Amino acid sequence: MKLPEIDLCLIAPEIIVAAFGFFVLLVDVFFSKRENKAYLGWISLVGIFFAGALAVTQAGSVKSGFEGMFISDGYALFFRITFLIIAFLTVLISMGYTQREGIAFGEYYALILFATLGMMLMAAGTHLVIIFLGLETMSISIYILAGMMREDKRSVEAALKYFLLGAFATGFLLYGIALIYGATGSLYLKDVASYIASKNLLRNPMLLMSLVFLTIGFGFKIASVPFHMWTPDVYEGAPTSITAFMATGVKAAGFSALVRVFFSALPGFRPDWTSIMWLIAVATMTVGNIVAISQSNIKRMLAYSSIAHAGYILVAFVAGNDLGVSGILFYLMAYAFMNIGAFTCVILLGKKGEENTLIRDYAGIGFKYPLLSAAMTIFLLSMAGIPPLGGFMAKFYVFSAAVKEKFYWLAILGVLNSAVSVYYYLRVTVLMYFREPEREITGLQFSPAAVAALVLAVIGTLYMGIFPSNVLSFAQKSIAGLM
């Protein structure tokens, strides 16, 4: 009997992340008497850094292993690095925040590591079982993380909503996978594509159904309209550090699997999915931006803005050319920096028992906390798409990809939406600098780790805006094997 080939070097970054997850879990239970759990955060950071270093050493080589179930190519590399950056920043902002809110459990860091592991598997899996297992590893960890604040009714409610809708979406995704398997007899993405091409199954009803089901399943994970209902509730209720992790990590992981599955397994259905995704992209941008205007809670506003950003990314997905797909990668990386940065500011502006998450709490903080406000302004302007920040370049690539493929209306609607979004992002900035504070916010404690995360996020946002070509060329090299 032929034994399966095992190449552990291929999944070394994943192994490191998983091993550190278990290590953190065990260290926590064996030293459970220690009150301050920040050291577990530092251990996690070491693990994430290690995994990132190992991932970088694999750059440039394309190797497939485990019977072709797993691939370490440029695409996987780009997403591994994105997820590890997200996890790194999340752990940094968590250390002070969890202590403050009384949710400093060792499991917190272990679950972040496990969720990261799931995301990495989603981006690198070329077999639907691996993609499914990665998705579930990520989702189940995050269901728990969303409900970490057991005493807070809103956090529990967020966990419930995310759990029920996430599990519901999983059902659809699975049914889609089952139909693909039934129609083509394979779960390998490449085999599915070649079977469809060789038998000319483009009008096969089972495959068309599976296309719809996969769109629903992934649509929930990336928070696209009309599958976005859970997003604002969950983002508002969950601990803020986890909201940042969800808004960036889960969205990026959802897109990584969506792009991989649709472009490598179902490329023949491009005309079909283009028309569906066109509608979803426009609806997602519009609903996200319009509803964001009327929000009074900043976490909720950022949740709707994250829906809108999913819409912009879907514009690139519809365009589907080289620039479009590398634009998706660029966008997700830029979004990771600016969104985690914005949530870090939200965290830093709160204290125990007083979260200050209403938008009017931001009135007049501009001169009281000048550096924090300046950072927040950078992130908000970047999300609004003002040059020379990362968000501007991301939107620029996305819309020019759409224009290149002659989706003029899509590009126009995207730019209009982007203009609408400037209103609510600028409103916060104006409040910060040009309004008198309604009440004093005093006694804020800035944890050094969170400040470090803030600095890193500012550097990332500025770097991607001023030197975008470095990251873009990396993204363009990354998608070479995919298309």
Next chain:
Amino acid sequence: MWVVPAIPPALFLVLSGILFTIGVIGALTRRNAIVVFMCIELMLNSVNLSFITFSRFLRSMDGVLFAFFVIAVAAAEAAVGLAIFVMLYRSRETINVDEINLLKW
């Protein structure tokens, strides 16, 4: 020896489709969180039935293996889900999803 009359695989797929639909409708209309979750489990199990039918029909083991993984994942989901329900009941004294409405716009 018994002879099992050959049931066409299409019938299993129809059954799986019906179960899936019942699950979807149940998940959307029921108000008790545990019943909603049971409906979701029904959806997952109907998918398992599809996988096993396809697997037998296509003479490949992949579908059966996928069903194993789905079972394991569903168990993990159930553990987390029930923990969330317990937590919810402790803080709100209800698991009726209509009454879980602190967060809305």
Next chain:
Amino acid sequence: MLIEYLAILIYIAIAIGFALFAVVASHLLGQRKRTALKEAPYECGMTTVGSSFRRIPIKYYIIAMLFLLFDIEVVFLYPWAVVFKQMKSFAFISMAVFIGILLIAYIYIWKKGALEWE
């Protein structure tokens, strides 16, 4: 062909025979006394008080949940056992890794105190 099943047939016959022998022998040899207590529908233990649908302490739930999780993992042992002989040490090592991960989970719940009854 069918002769291979003879051993099973003999085994079933012995099992049924032994069970019948035990029941019949105790019926014939044992003595019987009728008392009011013995006639009661529920003989052993304490008399129940109140409704039988009462709340169950949460620790039962934790034990049940942990049982379910570890029990479901056994599902992967079945396909493994089928090919074990052909794959030899490879199968052994992969299962050792799998069980090792479960062991970490076990140590975790143990140290966490989830298995303590009091």
